[in-house]
Amino acid sequence: MMTTVKQILEAKGSTFHAVRPTDSVFDALSLMAQFDIGCVLVTDSDKLVGIFTERDYARKVVLKGLVSRDVKVGDLMTPNPYTVGLTGTADDVMATMTAKRFRHIPVVEEGKVLGIVTIGDMVKSIVTQHEKTIKQLESYIAGDLAAE
Structure with a gap:
């Protein structure tokens, strides 16, 4: 049976962090550093309008010589x-x-x-599913069908 996104969220939790498009990039980075995460969602009145990632920061702020306190998330998300x-x-x-x-x-x-x-959630889920499959196959080969 395939693992669903619902099962993954139930296992890891549904916590996410969000900023507004009018927040500064510095504020978004501070939130990302505080929670050791690689991105924040950008919401406006609880509606998803964008995503802001470390990659956005590196490519759109640092490389262009912008100042994170002066730039709004909405401009770079x-x-x-x-x-x-x-x-x-x-x-x-x-x-x-x-x-x-x-x-x-x-x-x-x-x-x-x-x-x-996240990509890490997906890898963990797929590895867990493969481990279950291996255990089932080992049990089958050993003749222990009840071990499923």
């Missing part, structure tokens, strides 16, 4: 980010992350942000 729903599978999300080179994908259902999944 990735607008209208790709999202996934609760029924998405870990394999599908991992394939999307790999193909599109994403490290973070917000989880949204009916316009409401429910959390965020």
